[in-house]
Amino acid sequence: MSANTLTTSHSRDVQVAEIGKNTLIFRSRTWDRLKFEVEYSRQRGTTANSYLIQADKKALIDPPGESFTEIYLQQLAQHLDFTTLDYIVLGHVNPNRSATLQVLLSQVPQATIICSRPAANALKTAFPELESRIQAVRGDILDLGQGHHLSFVTVPTPRWADGLCTYDSATKILYTDKLFGAHICEDTLFDEDWKGLDGERRYYFECLHAPQAKQVEVALDKLSALGARCYAPAHGPVVRYSLSRFTYDYRQWCQGQKSQELSVALLYASAYGNTAIMANAIAQGLIQNGVNVESINCELADSAEINRIVETCDGLIIGSPTLAGHAPTQIQTALGIVLSVAAKTKLAGVFGSYGWSGEAIDLIESKLKDANYQLGFETIRVRFSPTPEILQQCQEAGAFFAQNLKKTKKLRSSRQVVTEAHVDRTEQAVGRIIGSLCVVTTRDEETHKGVLTSWISQATFNPPGIMIAIANEQNADLMHHPGDKFVLNILKEGRNVRRYFSRHSTLGDNPFANLDTKTALNGCLILNEALAYLECTVQNQLECGDRWLIYAVIDHGEVLENEGVTALEHRKSGSYY
Numbered sequence: 194m195s196a197n198t199l200t201t202s203h204s205r206d207v208q209v210a211e212i213g214k215n216t217l218i219f220r221s222r223t224w225d226r227l228k229f230e231v232e233y234s235r236q237r238g239t240t241a242n243s244y245l246i247q248a249d250k251k252a253l254i255d256p257p258g259e260s261f262t263e264i265y266l267q268q269l270a271q272h273l274d275f276t277t278l279d280y281i282v283l284g285h286v287n288p289n290r291s292a293t294l295q296v297l298l299s300q301v302p303q304a305t306i307i308c309s310r311p312a313a314n315a316l317k318t319a320f321p322e323l324e325s326r327i328q329a330v331r332g333d334i335l336d337l338g339q340g341h342h343l344s345f346v347t348v349p350t351p352r353w354a355d356g357l358c359t360y361d362s363a364t365k366i367l368y369t370d371k372l373f374g375a376h377i378c379e380d381t382l383f384d385e386d387w388k389g390l391d392g393e394r395r396y397y398f399e400c401l402h403a404p405q406a407k408q409v410e411v412a413l414d415k416l417s418a419l420g421a422r423c424y425a426p427a428h429g430p431v432v433r434y435s436l437s438r439f440t441y442d443y444r445q446w447c448q449g450q451k452s453q454e455l456s457v458a459l460l461y462a463s464a465y466g467n468t469a470i471m472a473n474a475i476a477q478g479l480i481q482n483g484v485n486v487e488s489i490n491c492e493l494a495d496s497a498e499i500n501r502i503v504e505t506c507d508g509l510i511i512g513s514p515t516l517a518g519h520a521p522t523q524i525q526t527a528l529g530i531v532l533s534v535a536a537k538t539k540l541a542g543v544f545g546s547y548g549w550s551g552e553a554i555d556l557i558e559s560k561l562k563d564a565n566y567q568l569g570f571e572t573i574r575v576r577f578s579p580t581p582e583i584l585q586q587c588q589e590a591g592a593f594f595a596q597n598l599k600k601t602k603k604l605r606s607s608r609q610v611v612t613e614a615h616v617d618r619t620e621q622a623v624g625r626i627i628g629s630l631c632v633v634t635t636r637d638e639e640t641h642k643g644v645l646t647s648w649i650s651q652a653t654f655n656p657p658g659i660m661i662a663i664a665n666e667q668n669a670d671l672m673h674h675p676g677d678k679f680v681l682n683i684l685k686e687g688r689n690v691r692r693y694f695s696r697h698s699t700l701g702d703n704p705f706a707n708l709d710t711k712t713a714l715n716g717c718l719i720l721n722e723a724l725a726y727l728e729c730t731v732q733n734q735l736e737c738g739d740r741w742l743i744y745a746v747i748d749h750g751e752v753l754e755n756e757g758v759t760a761l762e763h764r765k766s767g768s769y770y
């Protein structure tokens with residue numbers, strides 16, 4: 194069947210078309226809002242895409258959820274002899290999809306299920322009788338014949354810990370599951386009108402991926418090596434015409450999230466998904482109000498990661514179900530980290546789903562209050578599944594939290610604003626000079642020092658040389674003499690490395706203890722989170738006013754990350770940093 198012979202219908206249906214050699218798409222379609230979760234709120238319907246590759250062996254990718262079980266299987270039966278199906282590949286599992294899977298498996302008793310290790314564990318718990326038919330991927334290639342070699346890439350995120358993408362070398366189609374989708378229902382199969390999809394794509398990203406931008410970036414890195422020509426997502430149009438642009442958009446949107454001025458750690462656990470749905474709605478409220486959200490599914494994150502995020506965030510929100518009168522152990526651990534690590538000036542929030550008593554929510558709220566944290570919204574308690582009204586309330590709570598966070602921040606910087614009103618115009622103009630934000634590292638035997646500076650520029654081509662202006666109080670005595678060595682670490686926009694070296698840092702005396710470093714050839718430290726570094730030797734220095742101008746030649750340098758841009762220091766006035 195060709196993509197041009199498709200029909201339009203406004204009741205639920207399954208659209209079938211060929212999208213590559215031996216490859217069919219089954220688009221289970223609804224023009225109505227499928228569920229009440231925030232991601233469906235634009236009311237443009239959606240498609241649940243499943244794919245069938247029929248070579249010497251046959252593989253079915255991602256059967257839809259239970260809303261479509263019956264019509265999907267009816268349509269599938271028209272194109273596939275069920276007794277010949279060899280594999281069912283799953284990009285993720287959830288109870289909704291398991292319902293369709295259960296019916297399907299009863300009709301294809303010979304098929305093997307291919308999925309990630311966490312998905313295999315979940316399926317074995319749900320269907321112990323299927324254990325021998327479940328195969329977790331291990332970097333192996335699945336050969337379906339006729340050039341269809343399937344390779345698998347695990348893409349775990351807080352929301353889909355079991356995420357898996359599948360790549361077919363014969364068609365160069367990458368089956369991306371939850372990545373690169375959009376909730377929109379149309380007859381058009383591909384993305385010819387990709388500009389018209391921008392709004393839906395962006396909204397889908399914001400709802401599903403913005404709170405897990407860090408993990409999505411890791412996934413993009415892994416997938417970039419495959420050289421895919423087409424993305425076949427779980428929802429919305431197949432991406433054929435705008436693959437590069439869409440990939441670039443994902444990168445930019447991830448960067449955009451991470452470079453927001455304010456960030457909130459959203460810590461949660463959810464055994465049955467109710468608390469997770471609330472977490473997503475709260476995240477939406479925060480993101481729509483310009484706050485970055487770092488989602489932490491406490492069942493998956495390790496303590497070091499929680500520690501790092503809780504330490505650097507501006508606000509924190511904890512969500513928990515109540516199970517047997519308690520919060521799950523992972524939430525208790527996370528709460529312990531918050532109480533010991535997070536500054537008491539950080540704004541906090543609490544939410545959760547419960548059945549009858551809800552002790553976990555009360556416990557978290559009282560511990561935070563006792564420790565003197567201010568709550569950024571009134572604690573949200575929900576019995577079992579949240580209703581659309583409750584989700585709306587969660588979203589509003591996220592928005593309210595964001596506004597509170599901004600107010601707190603404004604209050605703290607109000608002194609600075611008052612001063613600015615009196616700064617003369619020359620100083621304001623001088624403040625428009627900007628520089629790359631860098632950390633200069635020096636070494637005195639076993640002692641390492643780091644100085645944050647943006648007063649830096651290239652000074653010569655031949656030899657390659659730089660100029661730095663350093664104040665006496667910056668304590669940079671190890672770079673004042675010809676022959677002194679240092680490393681210039683050029684910071685990356687969107688990372689928060691600067692806070693370890695700021696004069697107002699409360700993160701301890703040794704900034705390097707919190708950072709990943711390696712030693713340069715000249716013995717000083719390279720920050721692995723920098724965008725690039727330069728190893729330098731001081732040639733000359735000149736005392737000028739309240740600064741020393743230091744000229745140094747560059748002995749060696751390297752770019753550590755090809756993606757991303759240099760962090761810049763913007764100032765309102767030339768009279769202070």
Ligand SMILES: Cc1cc2nc3c(=O)[nH]c(=O)nc-3n(C[C@H](O)[C@H](O)[C@H](O)COP(=O)(O)O)c2cc1C
Pocket residue numbers: 462463464465466467468469513514515516517518519546547548549550551552576577578
């Ligand atoms: C094994 C089990 C134990 C539970 N114990 C409690 C409890 O002690 N108190 C309570 O209020 N709810 C209890 N519940 C209800 C859950 O808190 C409720 O189902 C909640 O929606 C789960 O949230 P989640 O979907 O985010 O995991 C229990 C549920 C299960 C399955």
